[in-house]
Amino acid sequence: DIQMTQSPSSLSASVGDTVTITCRASQSISSYLNWYQQKPGKAPKLLIYAAFSLQSGVPSRFSGSGSGTDFSLTITSLQPEDFATYYCQQSYSTPWTFGQGTRVEIK
């Protein structure tokens, strides 16, 4: 199975900050990397697919980059509604695996 490792596990930031979350795959997954946002008690929501493609309706302050084994999600000008947990996920091979999540908290 492909292991996905996110860092950091949590971070504190202020409104207006720029934050970057990284995700590393245990083997190359090309660009088969997706990012989801999850708020407490809610289902995950797709933000970024195929490493850098922004899902329709998602604000442009979210961006993704990377390929192979190293990926990142960047949120520029953090907004109050962005405080949530973020997960990366590989769809390169079954079983599809998720990172452990990064909780973005208000400083």
Place this chain on the structure above:
Amino acid sequence: EVQLVESGGDLVQPGGSLRLSCAASGFTFSSHWMHWVRQAPGKGLVWVSRINSDGSSIAYADSVKGRFIISRDNAKNTLYLQMNSLRAEDTAVYYCARRTTGAAPYYFDYWGQGTLVTVSS
């Protein structure tokens, strides 16, 4: 509007069984591969199982293989997860998720709201 609505979650004793359902609407259900993903309380997302569009190809996580059965009824636009020999560690919110069609890379573009399964005596 695409909708996925899970049901069937409940409190069940260890060793018991439960069947989850995921009712789909607003899209051509028979065209999409479907997945189950679970999340234990306070924990991360874990992939459980998937089924292809006509039910002929199925895969499971090792942790549920031999105990869970995924199936679908395209005439009823419904996805199922039959859960047998349940263990405490199966306690989680179970989500159904729709996989995109067309060319790879694939991803989950829609998720249900989840249904809670609690395994406890």
